[in-house]
Amino acid sequence: MKPASLEYVRPRSMEEALAVLSDETANAKIFAGGQSLGPMLNLRLTRPAKLVDIRHIPELKAVRADARLCSIGATFTHAELEDGAIEDFTRGLLPYVARGIAYRAVRNRGTVGGSLAHADPAADWVSTMAAIDATIVIRGQAGERRVPAQQFLAGAFTTELGDTELLTAVELPRFSAAARWGYYKVCRKTGEFAKAIGLAIQDPKIGLFRILAGSPEGRPALLTRSAETLATRGAEHAARDAREEIEEVLPNLAPAHRQQLIAAVQRSLGQILLVEAA
């Protein structure tokens, strides 16, 4: 229950961090908060030779915004988002999601970028960023590249991120005042990883209509047909279509689990209906 021997490095700049990571033989692992990595280290399921603590790089804690997009640095903690430490670009969605992640003591350390890079498919940000149509910003020694969040995850614990690269920021569309969203997660216990995540977003002003079913198995599924229904006929019709679409796009799931996903998605759409009715 103690980590294998390792070295600890604390780069103070992006260049320094990338230089450490560029040595592919170094078996270095980025440490962005360590709330998933820590247990794996303690159990020696992972044995990196070097921990690269990126929490002291000012650039990774920057917020940038324009009228259309906003960019959040990778090392903002879940608790900081929960507390509204950065301007709320998403009409309350990010703080709401953040509050449901694990426990406060974990949220005080765990970071958005760390969670995305770790890529446990049951984690909240993996699904949220895909649903929000966010873009993941990746920096390597060759420069910067951007990957749509829904393509970032190839599968469980497997992402677009190369070993020598750093996830630096997430770019999100700025929601309009007309935006409505619903987020519902099925957990056996508060703070546990989700069994199923349902997420629905409608923002007619910026043309964003998205419905997502997130499950602990792998890539979250965007329900494109139901999202179209959401745009044209509203949340109630979309909830009906979602059942069919989930059965279609996730045929491999056990029926009971599929039902959890259907319930999560339908409840997220129900939250939109409730806001509209109020």
Next chain:
Amino acid sequence: MLSVSLTVNGRPVTATVEPRTQLCELLREDLNLTGTHVGCEQGVCGACTVVVDGKPQRSCISYAGDSDGCSVITIEGFDDDALMEQLRDAFSRHHALQCGFCTPGMLVTARDIILRLGETGAARIREELSGNLCRCTGYVGIVEAIEEVSKGKVARAPQTVVAAIEGTVAVRPVDAPMKPAVPPNRPAAPTASAGVGARKGWSSIEQRLAVGFPPEIVWNRLSDIRQVSFCLPGAEITELQDDRVRGRMNVSLGPIKVALNGDGNVLLDAENRIGRLSGRGQDAGSGSSAEGEVEWRVLPGEASGSLILVNLSWRLSGRLAQFNRAGIVQDVIQRLASIFVTNLESSLKGEAIDETSIKPLGIWSLMLGVIRIRVARWRGRNA
């Protein structure tokens, strides 16, 4: 060794420790502050919760190196804290502790709840306390104590908002992913079903793969275990004699890297085109072992192609077993299956296998007498 300087309960402390030292170890073993209790050591139970730079954090998944420069307050550091005094008193009156193991973490969390939220109802307190486990199940008294102390308290002012730098955010268009993402259901006839096998502690999954070559060719290739291993990144056969096979399988799944060494038995029924391999492997690093069995049948498929029916069953033991999340195994198997089919087809066509497109993780490891997949199952924590 690493030299770290931090402030513990208001006093400067310098220590020379191994970088892997957990913060709770540093506190307990080096500084003799044994009020911090160590329970699960995986961030679940909350017994080790201490205040780091004003915020409660888990000291079992914080390390000496990353605590360098921090200010830490342990349960011993709250003697003169007015709010903690009220909490201690309320905990006593409400019988909010029995064995006392969870109490230091409970108190640290309780203090944070009241500071952040002010007067709070029982339901929210329970939600906020969900990361602290009491195995005496004394939650009723704990919640009552916190609720009582919170009466009339006012929430701390919210923290300042980090201002956004105005300017254009995305100056460059979105790039295409480096490698094509494998669609989740790509295997031609996706009819896998995960389930618990008839044998106790075993899980199993069935997978169908369509391959564009006639059954006899596919069967021949699958009968050649060495050839099969080439389609499988991370796999290596070290010995093959009659029906005995020895090999190695490097599996990497995110930060988890496992090297399984093992052996197995191969059984080939050419007449019915059924093969079976059973084996067991061990990973010295994680102290885990795996045993598994794979059965494959080659059937005629559509348009003179073949259908490979694969049934996998496995059992993990040791530390890896704690992380065996069946659903993820299924996802990994599906992704690997599509990579395997691509490689098998390339191999049948005599083309080179694109080794760069694949990360070395292994389901087909089973076929090699070594084995399989393991994965994280933890509750409640994102990186």
